[in-house]
Amino acid sequence: MATIGNNDQERCLINKLPVEVISRIFEAYVGQTAISTSFCDAPIVLAIGAVCRLWRNVAWSTPSLWTVLYFVLTSGTTKTKVDLAIEWITRSGNLPLEIYIMAVICYPKINTEPLIFPLVDIINQHLGRCRVLDLNQLTSMTMSRFSAIEGPSLLEDLYIHPEDMDGPLTLGENASPTRLNITYVHLHLLIMNWRNLTEISAHGLRMSEIMDTLRLAPQLRICYYNCIESDSTSTTAGESTYQTHLKIEELTLVIGGEHGGDSNVAAFFRQTTFPNLDSCHIGWEHGTFPTQTFTSFISRSACAITMLTIQYNLITSDDLIRIGKALLSVEYLSITPFHNTRYNGIMANPHVHLDGFFTALCQGSRSKDSILFPSLCDLDIISHNAFNWKLLLILCDSRRHNPPQLTTSTTEHISQTRIGTITITRVVYATDRTVIDHSLHASDESDVKFLPGDLIESWETFKDLLELGKNVRLNLSVDNADNNPADLFDLSYRKLCGTSGGPPDVIRQNEMFEIWRLQNAGVDQDTCTLSV
Structure with a gap:
């Protein structure tokens, strides 16, 4: 690349372009990078301005380059950086702003937060222009400096995650965001207008405050509540709290947490009716699921839920069967322990026995009315229970797009199944001698006895499940609770080779078996080993 000297600068093509074109180039270059940078680094717009005087003048006079401010308060924050942030805001003209302020761990905050008071005061003056306001890990000492917005407000997204909050955050009646995300912010401390709110994510509310959000925000469509506190009104179903x-x-x-019991779940569903509910995710840490209250809620609401997720602590097969009979519209069903085994090693509750539900769910029938979750398309289950994997064939056969025909073969039935994805993780309570990993070779005779039980029980079922994979995405695995899940087909292949000999010719010649063999780094059919 040729070097452009000072005498060549006037001949540089970009310098011959109109200022308006240069500024648009800068806008395209900057894009969203300002959101991912902070004043700990050099924001890209400052790098543009450092190239030459012309570029600096163009960048400094293009308001759209200065509409996103991401400021991180650290123990190394200086007055110069605060002044730069203030100047940043003034360069944005009258355009909508996105303001992100975060205080990283720096103690005592009583000495560090006052550094940004001038910045907060400037933001407060331009608060009506804020489209996004994100206040993260600040104290009430700083947030108390905000005052009610005077005049129109552009606020759409409000994120409040304080270090502590014992005083109000006053944004006023004109502040009416559409999306709200709060953590440990009690509602009486948040002064705003709720009438336009469509989405809320709230962690740490009392149950009575959750009910208040339903009353305050008539436009709510999407709600995420993580309630950890109980209060006197949360367990009393009365006319005054019914929503x-x-x-x-x-x-x-x-x-979750200390108050994550079934009484709070029951209180919520006893006091609410949601006729338009489409997706429902329920999780609780203590106690059994209040099935009667939930099914009454479903009946009262007359809602057509298509997505149901249950993160259980204690639940029975009978509970799930009752829910399955009440919810005929569910297309996506997820049943997992409250703590997801895949991520943190917490094992499924050994006292939860879902064998009966699995059998009932997979039960074939000529009558759609007797099938649990008859509209099911996608299934995700985590359980410690042994699973009869052959039942998956019946599950798919019983849920077809077309009515069952007595003369149609099972294979043809399955080709018409509504089921799209089946994800099942079986949690094995293993002894120290049990091995679940991807590196175990079945050619070692001594290894077979260390494999878990209740895998695919025969080569015939192995073949049928591979065939099922033509039409259904199968994610079947076994987990040792603190390891990464191992593929069910891998483990079953190794165990079948050790207990039943190599796959018979009908398996070897099967098209889906050959595809599976190639996809799994090669299966040596002569020695019956799986290379990984």
Whole structure:
């Protein structure tokens, strides 16, 4: 690349372009990079301005380059950086702003936060222009400097995750965001207008405050609540707290911590009616699921839920069967332990026995009315229970797009199945001698006895499940609770080779077996080993 000297600068093509064109080039270059940078680094717009005087003048006079401010308060923050942030805001003209302020760990904050008071005061003056306001890990000492917005407000997204909050954040009646994300912010401390709110994510509310959000925000469509506190009104179903909400489509209610019991779950569903509910995610840490209350809620709401996620602590097969009979519209079903085994090693509750539900779910029938979750398309289950893998064939056969024909073969039935994805993780409570990993070779005779039990029981079922994979995405695995899940087909292949000999010719010649063999780094059919 040729070097452009000072005498050549006037001949540089970009310098011959109109200022308006240069500024548009800068806008395209900067894009969203300002969101991912902070004043710990040099924002890209400052790098542009450092190239030459012309570029600096263009960048400094293009307001659209200065509409996103990401400021991180650290123990190394200086007055110069604060002044730069203030100048940044003034260069944005009258355009909508996105303001992100985060205080990383720096103590005592009583000495560091006052550094940004001048910046907060400037933001407060331009608060009506803020389209996004994100206040993260600040204290009430800083947030108390905000005052009610005077005049129109552009606020759409509000994120409040304080270090502590014992005083109000006053944004006023004109502040009416559409999306709200709060953590440990009690509602009486948040002064704003709720009338336009369509999405809320709230962690740490009391149950009574959750009910208040339903009352305050008539336009709510998407709700995520993680309730950890209990209060006197949360367990009393009365006329004063009963809420019918006509707009809510997606609900997530995850109740963990000390107060994450079934009484709070029951209280919520006893006091609410959501006729338009489409997606429901329920999780609880203590107690059994209040099935009667939940099915009454479904009946009262007359809602057509298509997505149901249950993160259980204690639940029975009978509970799930009752829910399956009440919810005929569910297309996606997920049943997992409250703590997801795949990520943190917490094992599924050994006292939860879902064998009966699995059998009932997979039960074939000529009558759609007797099938659990008859509209099911996608299934995700984590359980410690042994699973009869052959039942998956019946599950898919019993849920077809077309009515069952008595003369049609099972294979043809399955080709018409509604089922798209089946994900099942079986958690094995293994002894120290049990091995679940991807590196175990079945050619070692001594290794076979260390494999878990209740895998695919025969070569015939192995073949049928591979055939099922033509039409259904199968994610079947076995997990040792603190390891990465191992593929069910891999483990079953090794065990079948050790207990039943190599695959018979009908398996070797099967098209899907050959595809599986090639996809799994090669299966040596002569020695019956799986290379990884």
